[in-house]
Amino acid sequence: MSTVRLTQAPRAARQLPARASLRSINLSGLTSSSSSRVVVATITLGAVAIAILQLLLNIATSSSVYELSHLQAEKRDLSTTTQILGQQVDSLASQQNLANAAEKLGMISNANPVFLRLSDERVFGKPKAALTADGRVSRNLVPNSAMTQSSVIADPAATATVAAGSTPNAGAPQALGFVAVKSNVANGSSAVSSVVSTSGGIPASPTH
Amino acid sequence: MAYLTPGDPKRRLRNIQVAVVAIAVLFGIRLVDLQIVEADAINAKSYANRAVSRILPSLRGPIYDGTGKVLAHTVFKYDVNAAPNIVAPFTRKINGQATTITVDQAATEIANLLGMTQPEVMAKLAGTSKYSQITKGVDAQIYRQIKSLDIPWLFFDPRPARVYPNGAVAGGILGFLDPDGKPLEGIELAQNACLAGKDGEETYEKGVDGIRIPSSAVTTKAAVPGKAIKLTINADLQYFAQQVLTSNVAKLQADWGTAVVVEVKTGKILVAADAPSYDPNQPGKSSVENRGSRVFRTSFEPGSTMKMVTAATAIDTGKVTPETHFIAPFGLTIPNSNGYRVTDSHVHGNDRLTVAGVLRDSSNTGAMQIGNRVPWQTRYTYMQKFGVGSMPGSGFPGESAGLLNTQNTWANDVVKRYVSTFGQGVSVTPLQSAMMYQAVANKGVRLQPQLIDGCVDASGNVSKVTKDKAPVRVVSEATAHSTLDILEKVVEQGGIGKHAAVPGYRVGGKTGTAQIIDPTTGRYGNLHAISFIGVAPIEDPQYVVAVTAYKSRTVSNSLGATPIFKAIMSQVLRTYRVPPSTTKSANIATQW
Numbered sequence: 001m002s003t004v005r006l007t008q009a010p011r012a013a014r015q016l017p018a019r020a021s022l023r024s025i026n027l028s029g030l031t032s033s034s035s036s037r038v039v040v041a042t043i044t045l046g047a048v049a050i051a052i053l054q055l056l057l058n059i060a061t062s063s064s065v066y067e068l069s070h071l072q073a074e075k076r077d078l079s080t081t082t083q084i085l086g087q088q089v090d091s092l093a094s095q096q097n098l099a100n101a102a103e104k105l106g107m108i109s110n111a112n113p114v115f116l117r118l119s120d121e122r123v124f125g126k127p128k129a130a131l132t133a134d135g136r137v138s139r140n141l142v143p144n145s146a147m148t149q150s151s152v153i154a155d156p157a158a159t160a161t162v163a164a165g166s167t168p169n170a171g172a173p174q175a176l177g178f179v180a181v182k183s184n185v186a187n188g189s190s191a192v193s194s195v196v197s198t199s200g201g202i203p204a205s206p207t208h
Numbered sequence: 209m210a211y212l213t214p215g216d217p218k219r220r221l222r223n224i225q226v227a228v229v230a231i232a233v234l235f236g237i238r239l240v241d242l243q244i245v246e247a248d249a250i251n252a253k254s255y256a257n258r259a260v261s262r263i264l265p266s267l268r269g270p271i272y273d274g275t276g277k278v279l280a281h282t283v284f285k286y287d288v289n290a291a292p293n294i295v296a297p298f299t300r301k302i303n304g305q306a307t308t309i310t311v312d313q314a315a316t317e318i319a320n321l322l323g324m325t326q327p328e329v330m331a332k333l334a335g336t337s338k339y340s341q342i343t344k345g346v347d348a349q350i351y352r353q354i355k356s357l358d359i360p361w362l363f364f365d366p367r368p369a370r371v372y373p374n375g376a377v378a379g380g381i382l383g384f385l386d387p388d389g390k391p392l393e394g395i396e397l398a399q400n401a402c403l404a405g406k407d408g409e410e411t412y413e414k415g416v417d418g419i420r421i422p423s424s425a426v427t428t429k430a431a432v433p434g435k436a437i438k439l440t441i442n443a444d445l446q447y448f449a450q451q452v453l454t455s456n457v458a459k460l461q462a463d464w465g466t467a468v469v470v471e472v473k474t475g476k477i478l479v480a481a482d483a484p485s486y487d488p489n490q491p492g493k494s495s496v497e498n499r500g501s502r503v504f505r506t507s508f509e510p511g512s513t514m515k516m517v518t519a520a521t522a523i524d525t526g527k528v529t530p531e532t533h534f535i536a537p538f539g540l541t542i543p544n545s546n547g548y549r550v551t552d553s554h555v556h557g558n559d560r561l562t563v564a565g566v567l568r569d570s571s572n573t574g575a576m577q578i579g580n581r582v583p584w585q586t587r588y589t590y591m592q593k594f595g596v597g598s599m600p601g602s603g604f605p606g607e608s609a610g611l612l613n614t615q616n617t618w619a620n621d622v623v624k625r626y627v628s629t630f631g632q633g634v635s636v637t638p639l640q641s642a643m644m645y646q647a648v649a650n651k652g653v654r655l656q657p658q659l660i661d662g663c664v665d666a667s668g669n670v671s672k673v674t675k676d677k678a679p680v681r682v683v684s685e686a687t688a689h690s691t692l693d694i695l696e697k698v699v700e701q702g703g704i705g706k707h708a709a710v711p712g713y714r715v716g717g718k719t720g721t722a723q724i725i726d727p728t729t730g731r732y733g734n735l736h737a738i739s740f741i742g743v744a745p746i747e748d749p750q751y752v753v754a755v756t757a758y759k760s761r762t763v764s765n766s767l768g769a770t771p772i773f774k775a776i777m778s779q780v781l782r783t784y785r786v787p788p789s790t791t792k793s794a795n796i797a798t799q800w
Contacts, residue, residue: 083283083348090373095447113778115712117788124712124788135771141454144375145489
């Protein structure tokens, strides 16, 4: 124990390293600079803006989808209207309805036609009254179950009376006969056609 | 008082770390399982819950007449369905006030609109099922009225339906569809490839409220509508012809009647009328045999209208001229026929007639002699050229070729050879008869009858749908001219033929009163097929009109057919504004 190593200095005598002298440093370089704050703020605001924009876009899209759905329903409704009106027109334009309407207006097809040759103004055939001509077909013999509407012709005599006793409005049609729509279905709610017939004369043009 | 023991913080920390890692690993595994392993299945299940697929029905193409008038088109009709499991009273705003509508009230409203009784509707609403069909195929007007009732447990399924706006006008030609939209007859059947469209499909995702989810993927296969078929028929003329024909067939108490109008220079069929006619909107209301068109399908022995073919053949082969002399007795026995005797329709002596006179008087014995001037093999060939026994090729489904016995049959049956000169022993359809006369009216050239103008696409491009058949030179132009002169004498001087005259026009034609075999006895019966086929105007033939009334009971000869012919031909000439004739008929002797 007495053999103390002389090379080892006594503990107390050990020389401590020289302590570095303290100095103030500028922390501005280590803390966030104004430019980095701008970057962070931009990123944050950008993200928020994007989120808000996306939200708005989603709201707008959702709104458009509901609008689209509404418009599509409207389109379907209008298509149905078109179909109803188209079927009414088809029905009124069918040969059966036209023949019936013409006959009611007094336009009777003459089964005994006579012909005029223009070159010498010669008439061929012996004219006969349409009502008494042989071979007259007086009613519709060609069935049409699709004819759900038919023209209703106003009584020409009544029409004439009304026309004589009243002063027509400027915009009113001259002929008072009209085609009402008679439906074979109950309580037809569709618009009533207002086609003007010629029972009381040729309809006057609204312009002169 | 409890004291916290210091323990081993490092150990605790390590345990927590292990637990956290273990949980993280578990979550990770589950995440991988959900996101990768089961991802497809889960996505599919989720999509199936949200996705809605529906067929977009294609609209069948319309059928037009030659003037563009719509003869057939497709509209939507609606099936009215209910969900009985949610049938309950509901509220409806009436004049701004919410009013409760009971199920009974709603059923009454539905019944009134559908033409049903309230108990019938109530029966449909009973039960707990999710689906009950109240009625199907209501039109758009009723659909709208029912929809406006705003009944929450009613649902509507639209489905395409075929409508024929002119009803039975050309009904026999148009055909019809079955309730599932499958074509069963007529042009609908024959031209289905053109008329049928291709259904589309739409798939989208919907939310709980049934509204399509924004930005959800939509897979759409657009429906392709069918193309249009344009016929050659003139619907107004067709209606007129059907009116006249139906009226006269009723007067004649005939089984049926047909009327055909053909444009001479094009072969276009302007009218193909049948009586009785049928309404393709309600095919079930007509008997099966009346649902097609006899104009194209029904062949019968034509009778004397075939004498025109006999005369034209003899003239074209140079064996006779229109003025060649014949002595026509009342009756004539066919040589080598075991005494088979042919007589004329009325008793007379030995008439001295020319070829024109034979046709004017419609003498069977005269026609047999004219035909006998030509070798039967040659006559057989001419009949073939006139179209007997071959398909006309109009494009109408199931058209008949008629019947021309084989040459071998003719070789062994002298009676068949002889009677064919006046239209017995052979059979043709009304269309074939008309096309024979079209041939002589068209300077001897028989054209293919045209019923279908073509298939028209959305751009208006027309494509042919029938196979073209080359025109057939049947007789020379000179022969055709001479034959027309003879036909004109029939109308000018014939006892019956003159009833077919149209004032102011040069009209030629031929009567026909054909015997009809009674299938029960195998012999000719007492009723006849009466016909008249004519051409006008003779100086520049434009139209052929062929009329037949089958088994006429009140008039037994073609006097019953001439008024129909006259009415239709007059209307045709007026419709197409053909001016009256300015020339006179040929000066041909009819007797000597």
